[in-house]
Amino acid sequence: MLISFHYTVHTSLDVVEEKISGVGKALADQRELYLGLLYPTEDYKVYGYMTNSKVKFVIVVDSSNTSLRDNEIRSMFRKLHNSFTDVMCNPFYNPGDPIQSKAFDSIVSTMMVQAF
Amino acid sequence: MADDALFEFLHMEIVAHVYKEQATREDIDKERVTCVSTLELMGFRVGQGLIERFTKDCPTFKEDLDIMKFLCKDLWSTIFRKQIDNLRTNHQGTYVLQDNKFALLTQFSTGKQYLEEAPKYLAFSCGLIRGALSNLGLESVVTAEVSLMPSCKFQVVIQKL
Numbered sequence: 001m002l003i004s005f006h007y008t009v010h011t012s013l014d015v016v017e018e019k020i021s022g023v024g025k026a027l028a029d030q031r032e033l034y035l036g037l038l039y040p041t042e043d044y045k046v047y048g049y050m051t052n053s054k055v056k057f058v059i060v061v062d063s064s065n066t067s068l069r070d071n072e073i074r075s076m077f078r079k080l081h082n083s084f085t086d087v088m089c090n091p092f093y094n095p096g097d098p099i100q101s102k103a104f105d106s107i108v109s110t111m112m113v114q115a116f
Numbered sequence: 117m118a119d120d121a122l123f124e125f126l127h128m129e130i131v132a133h134v135y136k137e138q139a140t141r142e143d144i145d146k147e148r149v150t151c152v153s154t155l156e157l158m159g160f161r162v163g164q165g166l167i168e169r170f171t172k173d174c175p176t177f178k179e180d181l182d183i184m185k186f187l188c189k190d191l192w193s194t195i196f197r198k199q200i201d202n203l204r205t206n207h208q209g210t211y212v213l214q215d216n217k218f219a220l221l222t223q224f225s226t227g228k229q230y231l232e233e234a235p236k237y238l239a240f241s242c243g244l245i246r247g248a249l250s251n252l253g254l255e256s257v258v259t260a261e262v263s264l265m266p267s268c269k270f271q272v273v274i275q276k277l
Contacts, residue, residue: 052171053251088168
C-alpha cells in the first residue's frame with residue numbers, strides 16, 4: 001500500500017521536471033513556486049511545489065475528496081515550506097538527511113488531519 | 117541598534133576561538149589551512165539555512181545571473197545592511213563581487229595595516245556565499261582578496277558539471 005504511494009510520488013517527479021523546464025519557454029512571469037495539479041490518476045490527484053533550493057514537495061490527495069480547493073492546497077504547501085525552513089535552520093539537521101524533527105512531523109500530521 | 121554589532125562581535129570571537137584551539141596543537145604548518153577550512157565550513161552551513169529562509173517568498177530564479185543579483189542585493193543587504201557595490205562577470209561562470217566597505221573589516225583599518233590578518237575574517241563569508249549558491253543549485257568555488265581595507269573582492273567560479 002505504501003509502495004504504491006512511493007511509486008506515484010516518484011513518477012510525479014518526472015512531471016515536476018517537465019514543468020520546470022517548460023517554464024523558461026512559456027510566459028516570462030510564470031515563475032511561481034506552486035506548480036499546481038501535476039496529473040490525476042484514477043484514485044489520486046497529485047500536486048507539486050518546488051522551492052528555490054530545488055526541494056520538491058508533493059501532496060497526494062484522494063480523488064473522491066472533491067472539497068479541497070486550490071487555495072487550501074496552496075496554503076498547505078505554504079505551511080510545509082515554513083516548517084521545512086525551520087528544519088533547515090536546526091543545527092542538528094544536515095541537509096540531505098531524512099527529516100527526524102518531531103516538530104515537523106506534528107505539523108504535517110495536524111495538517112493532514114485538518115484537511116480530511 | 118545594537119543588533120548590528122552583535123554578529124560582528126560574535127564573528128570576531130569565532131575566528132579568535134578557532135585559532136586558539138589550533139594553537140594548542142603542535143602542527144603549526146597545517147594550522148592556517150585547517151582554521152580557514154573550519155570557518156569556511158561554518159559559513160557554508162549558515163549560508164544554506166539562510167537561503168532557505170530568504171527565498172521562501174521569491175519566485176523561481178531563471179538563470180545564474182538572477183541568482184548572483186539576488187545574492188548581491190537582497191542577501192547582502194539582509195546580512196551586512198548594504199548591497200554589493202560592484203558585480204562583474206565574464207558570462208562564462210566567473211563573477212567578481214566587490215564590496216567597498218565590507219562590514220566585517222571596517223573596524224580593522226582604512227589602509228594597509230593588518231592586511232595579513234584579513235583573510236581569516238573573510239573565510240566565513242566565503243563559506244556563506246558558497247553555501248547559499250549550493251542550496252540554490254550552483255556548485256562553486258569562492259575565494260576572497262583584500263588589497264586595501266575595508267574594500268574586498270569575492271571571486272565566485274561556478275562549477276559546470
